[in-house]
Amino acid sequence: MLNLRRHLPWACVAILGAVSLAIVALSRGEAISALWVVAAALCTYLIAYRYYSLFIATQVLGLDPKRQTPAWKFNDGLDYVPTNKHVLYGHHFAAIAGAGPLVGPVLAAQMGYLPGLLWILAGVVFAGAVQDFIVLFISTRRDGRSLGDLVKQEMGTVPGLIALFGAFMIMIIILAVLALIVVKALADSPWGLFTVAATIPVALFMGVYLRYIRPGRIGEVSVIGFVLLMAAIFGGQWVSESPTLAPIFTLTPTTLVWALVGYGFVAASIPVWLLLAPRDYLSTFLKIGTIIALAIGIVIVAPPLKMPALTQFAAGGGPVWAGSLFPFLFITIACGAVSGFHALISSGTTPKLLENETHARYIGYGGMLAESFVAVMALVAASCIEPGVYFAMNSPAALVGKDAATVAQTISTWGFVVTPEMLTQAAADVGEKTILARAGGAPTLAVGMAEILHQVVGGKAMMAFWYHFAILFEALFILTAVDAGTRAGRFMLQDLLGSFVPSMKRTESWVANLVATGLCVATWGYFLYQGVVDPLGGINTLWPLFGIGNQMLAAVALMLGTVVLFKMKKDRYAWVTMAPAAWLLVCTMTAGWLKIFSADPKLGFLAHADKYAAAIAEGKVLAPAKTLDAMWRVVFNDRLDAALCVLFMAVVISVLVYSVKTIRAARSTGKVTAKETASVRLPAGQRA
Amino acid sequence: MRDLAQAGRYLTQSLRLMVGVPDYGTYLAHHQATHPERPAMSYEEFFNERQAARYASRAGKCC
Numbered sequence: 001m002l003n004l005r006r007h008l009p010w011a012c013v014a015i016l017g018a019v020s021l022a023i024v025a026l027s028r029g030e031a032i033s034a035l036w037v038v039a040a041a042l043c044t045y046l047i048a049y050r051y052y053s054l055f056i057a058t059q060v061l062g063l064d065p066k067r068q069t070p071a072w073k074f075n076d077g078l079d080y081v082p083t084n085k086h087v088l089y090g091h092h093f094a095a096i097a098g099a100g101p102l103v104g105p106v107l108a109a110q111m112g113y114l115p116g117l118l119w120i121l122a123g124v125v126f127a128g129a130v131q132d133f134i135v136l137f138i139s140t141r142r143d144g145r146s147l148g149d150l151v152k153q154e155m156g157t158v159p160g161l162i163a164l165f166g167a168f169m170i171m172i173i174i175l176a177v178l179a180l181i182v183v184k185a186l187a188d189s190p191w192g193l194f195t196v197a198a199t200i201p202v203a204l205f206m207g208v209y210l211r212y213i214r215p216g217r218i219g220e221v222s223v224i225g226f227v228l229l230m231a232a233i234f235g236g237q238w239v240s241e242s243p244t245l246a247p248i249f250t251l252t253p254t255t256l257v258w259a260l261v262g263y264g265f266v267a268a269s270i271p272v273w274l275l276l277a278p279r280d281y282l283s284t285f286l287k288i289g290t291i292i293a294l295a296i297g298i299v300i301v302a303p304p305l306k307m308p309a310l311t312q313f314a315a316g317g318g319p320v321w322a323g324s325l326f327p328f329l330f331i332t333i334a335c336g337a338v339s340g341f342h343a344l345i346s347s348g349t350t351p352k353l354l355e356n357e358t359h360a361r362y363i364g365y366g367g368m369l370a371e372s373f374v375a376v377m378a379l380v381a382a383s384c385i386e387p388g389v390y391f392a393m394n395s396p397a398a399l400v401g402k403d404a405a406t407v408a409q410t411i412s413t414w415g416f417v418v419t420p421e422m423l424t425q426a427a428a429d430v431g432e433k434t435i436l437a438r439a440g441g442a443p444t445l446a447v448g449m450a451e452i453l454h455q456v457v458g459g460k461a462m463m464a465f466w467y468h469f470a471i472l473f474e475a476l477f478i479l480t481a482v483d484a485g486t487r488a489g490r491f492m493l494q495d496l497l498g499s500f501v502p503s504m505k506r507t508e509s510w511v512a513n514l515v516a517t518g519l520c521v522a523t524w525g526y527f528l529y530q531g532v533v534d535p536l537g538g539i540n541t542l543w544p545l546f547g548i549g550n551q552m553l554a555a556v557a558l559m560l561g562t563v564v565l566f567k568m569k570k571d572r573y574a575w576v577t578m579a580p581a582a583w584l585l586v587c588t589m590t591a592g593w594l595k596i597f598s599a600d601p602k603l604g605f606l607a608h609a610d611k612y613a614a615a616i617a618e619g620k621v622l623a624p625a626k627t628l629d630a631m632w633r634v635v636f637n638d639r640l641d642a643a644l645c646v647l648f649m650a651v652v653i654s655v656l657v658y659s660v661k662t663i664r665a666a667r668s669t670g671k672v673t674a675k676e677t678a679s680v681r682l683p684a685g686q687r688a
Numbered sequence: 689m690r691d692l693a694q695a696g697r698y699l700t701q702s703l704r705l706m707v708g709v710p711d712y713g714t715y716l717a718h719h720q721a722t723h724p725e726r727p728a729m730s731y732e733e734f735f736n737e738r739q740a741a742r743y744a745s746r747a748g749k750c751c
Binding site: 075076077079081083084086087088089090091094095211216218272276277280284285288353484487 | 698704716717718719741744
């Protein structure tokens with residue numbers, strides 16, 4: 001009887017969730033309200049958290065509330081501090097939530113909202129949240145060590161180095177793809193460019209203020225910075241309407257690439273307090289605030305989803321990115337469903353702050369559920385704009401044409417009725433000259449957010465403000481990630497080069513720093529440039545590479561989890577990590593194989609290279625290349641991308657081989673072989 | 689009312705920790721309890737130390 005009463009409320013949640021999902025999945029022909037999507041997602045999260053994460057915590061991992069955590073063991077009041085679990089939840093969420101969960105679902109919307117939604121929900125419950133949770137647990141039981149160290153410790157030095165190298169390559173691709181999103185959003189947009197450029201002097205002022213005028217007053221300076229940012233948005237409108245200033249801030253994509261590369265180099269070389277740290281404050285607080293605002297907006301407005309549940313592109317051949325639902329949906333939506341990068345956070349600062357081992361469930365599993373909800377909101381925002389407008393914004397010009405009339409005509413033949421007037425009006429509504437061919441997720445999301453938020457605050461007149469607010473918010477934290485990533489990449493590179501040239505390791509040497517920063521910027525800058533001149537829009541090439549890389553890192557983390565479970569003699573529960581790891585391996589290996597070898601030049605790198613090589617042999621020049629030299633560059637870049645894909649696949653296969661070897665060794669003995677730090681009981685006063 | 693004040697304190701702490709600055713009071717208490725003989729960092733020193741430490745790591749930021 002007691003049992004029944006305990007589970008009854010959860011049964012109600014389950015029924016509500018099932019009904020919502022049924023409505024989302026089965027309605028055809030008429031637009032449904034986004035609230036059903038939100039309800040389906042929230043109910044799924046609640047049930048998964050209450051039952052599945054509890055099962056993992058008690059049965060699989062056996063979290064021990066009496067066991068000392070690194071925060072107590074090494075307590076120094078700085079890096080290691082036992083922290084209240086709600087406080088730490090906020091910290092962890094802010095560290096894992098970035099541009100990924102906002103962009104992937106927007107790109108995936110070309111297949112309709114249903115496939116993306118189902119993958120986000122199933123992925124987070126069985127893969128993403130499990131990964132974050134188990135890596136946090138493993139790291140906490142090993143003095144808060146990092147992912148590379150953990151792989152080294154449990155599987156050996158070679159797989160540890162391979163995993164670290166894989167992480168570095170993924171980071172370069174992430175930096176290129178993030179920068180590409182910014183370029184796509186700011187090219188030929190004086191309003192957007194002025195607003196984002198204005199954040200640099202604002203951040204510099206904040207840096208000086210925080211260092212010399214009022215040291216350490218974060219709250220105060222963030223409020224000042226926020227006010228200045230809002231002023232910059234209105235300033236951008238004024239600039240875009242000024243006949244003299246507008247042309248200065250209207251830059252082509254290639255000019256923007258050079259500006260970004262130069263910016264990245266300078267920003268990563270100057271002291272952190274001057275530019276990086278203050279902008280980090282702004283972008284973090286703006287990110288959290290905007291996510292909350294969007295959630296409130298969706299609940300108040302309850303926008304109808306205009307995108308069909310399924311489009312014909314679920315079978316492949318979509319204009320935004322090539323490939324069919326399997327395997328490409330599962331690498332297009334990485335963050336939000338499962339993201340390998342989180343393994344680096346869950347084995348970074350968070351385990352050093354964990355007050356009690358049992359909190360790993362709330363922070364690891366629960367934190368990822370919150371990120372997944374961000375992805376669901378992005379999907380809603382992309383699906384509530386007119387499908388014709390969505391495809392006009394995200395299809396490359398090579399495919400649908402360059403002017404509103406041709407674009408509208410092409411897209412209407414696909415069955416998404418749209419007129420040239422609708423496209424020009426949509427651009428005018430958000431204060432832009434054109435919104436065509438702006439693939440990359442950020443502009444689409446911004447239109448979706450403007451569509452929702454203008455109905456809450458400001459009405460139609462404020463729509464352009466909200467659009468540029470959304471662009472600013474995304475560009476701000478992408479630029480922060482680019483700075484911080486370039487710095488982190490520089491350190492990695494200095495370590496790597498230091499093994500050959502010892503003087504490169506000295507982080508206090510200006511020459512070593514500049515050389516390493518330059519190399520790092522040049523590498524991501526190269527991929528960025530390649531993406532910008534790509535005939536298929538860049539995102540088509542770089543996003544799958546990023547997705548494959550990120551999901552492979554997740555597979556590595558889940559394989560580590562499986563190895564540890566076998567070493568803990570928890571063989572019968574090993575499916576908890578084995579099943580998602582196997583799924584990710586199947587998806588990424590298939591996707592990697594297709595990206596390299598598919599005969600379709602839109603999909604396969606080598607087929608695309610062959611197409612251009614054949615044209616060169618005949619002396620023909622294919623668009624967008626204008627010279628034979630440019631043709632050769634296309635061929636070279638395709639082959640480089642194929643090689644990168646091979647590299648990612650090699651990384652993951654070698655980790656798989658080492659995992660199988662380690663598991664077999666673990667199974668052959670009767671003893672527990674997991675290399676945990678010796679358990680120390682927490683004194684009663686330290687138990688949370 | 690006291691719960692509300694406590695929630696407010698947690699919110700501030702969480703916002704500060706998001707940008708890499710842990711609670712200064714906790715640091716002071718810890719320092720007082722473990723190394724009372726050494727001088728503790730002032731808030732400004734503490735802030736600068738934490739700011740430099742945040743970006744010296746190799747982990748980077750998430751996507």
